[in-house]
Amino acid sequence: MFRHTKSLQFEAKPEKPDALYARKLQELIGGAYGEMTVTMQYLFQGWNCRIEGKYKDLIMDTATEEIGHVEMLATMVARLLEGAPATMVAEAAKDPATAAILGGMDPQQAIISGGGATPSDSQGYPWNGRYVVASGNLLADFRANAAAEAQGRLQTARLYNMTDDPGVKAMLQFNLARDTVHQKQWLAAIEELKADGLESDIAPTALFDEENQDHNNTVWHLSDGPDGAKGGWSFGEDGIEYLMDPEPLGGPGTAPKPDPALFGTYAPLQDAVGTVKGKAKDAKKKATKSRKS
Template sequence: MFRHTSLLQFEAKPEKPDALYARKLQELIGGAYGEMTVTMQYLFQGWNCRVEGKYKDLIMDTATEEIGHVEMLATMVARLLEGAPATTMAEAVKDPATAAILGGMDPQQAIISGGGATPSDSQGYPWNGRYVIASGNLLADFRANVAAEAQGRLQTARLYNMTDDPGVKAMLQFNLARDTVHQRQWLAAIEELKADGLESDIAPTALFDEENQEHNNTIWHLSDGPDGNKGGWTTGPEGIEYLMDPQALGGPGVAPPPDPALFATAEPSLGEPGGATSVTSEAGKTKK
């Protein structure tokens, strides 16, 4: 059960409207690393979690907070758009494309959402559920969460430097702080998974005896850059061997003959092992 409280987690009041910045903020709502993504990511991770107790509670606490972040940003967008839809749409009567550019807003914010936020990114692309990572493996998921919070904080930091509005900056300062602590909590939770014996460094903790033992401790030098083998990952007890001149282990990557019904273009020699392709003429005679 979820219960909505009619109070924002932190204030979202700009000093003045700014339709262009409202469009930029849409990235933090519906972008690949926006608040809608982490909201749904954490919710599904929590709902799918098979470890009752501290891990599930942490996931659900954070998921519910992220719902509030979507609300904060949507409120800020609506307030930044104050007065913009009417003026922009008045100009749109003359020239819709020019009005959208001069107004700076996503036209859908006026046409579809009536001067409010939309579930989309800064280019108006709809939010996509494929952004969500919820595998059921807590180690893999928590690592994905660290990355999501890092990308979200990076984008928030960039947007922070794109505005001088003190009200907007105050809200983003709060968001930056929450992205910081969320990165820290997922990193700490990863270490606790290991301490509790639930996971180790590699996800998943399985099939180590089944994997190809010859190739589980090598890095292949496959770029022009010469310094990859100078990193710390090649030293110490867990050092990974750097193969400076790796060789291909497989044969030519030749696709099999296509199904004739698919009408894929192919060389005639692909039809038969001997090299010739059987063709049936209109007279029904088979020739080579």
């Protein structure tokens, strides 16, 4: 059960409207690392969590907070859009949709949501459930959560430097702080999972004896960059071995003969090679005859 409280977690009042910035803020709502993503990510992680207690409670507490972050941002977007189509564009633009576009607003904010936020990113692309990571493995999920909060904080920090509005900055200062603590909590929760004996460094903690033992501690040097082996990961007892001149272990990646009904262009490898050699031989004979004549 969820219960809505008619108060924002933190105030969301801009000093003045700014349609263009409202569009930029949409990234923090419906972008790949926006608040809708972490909201749904944490909710599904919590609902799917098989352990009652501290881990599930932490996930659900954070998930519910993120719902409030979506509300804060949506409120801020609506307030930034207040009067924007009518007051912030050229006098010649009488049509509301045209005025909205000229003012920097996403046209859908005017046409579809009536001057409010939309469940989409800063380019108007709809939020997508495929952004969500909820695997049921808490180690893998908590690592994904820390990464999501890092990306979200990065985008918030960039947007913070794109406005001089004190009201917007105050809200983003709060959001930055929450992204900071959420990174801390997921990183700490990862360590606690290991301390509780539920997970180790590698997710999942299974099939170590089944995996190919020749290839579970090597990095293949496959770029021109020469310095990868100089990193700290290559030293110490558990250092990862750098293979400086790796060789391919498999044969040609030739696709099988296609289904005739699909009309794929195809020639057996030997025939194709023979044809090429035959053509080369014929060309050589012609060249020899030409020189003799």
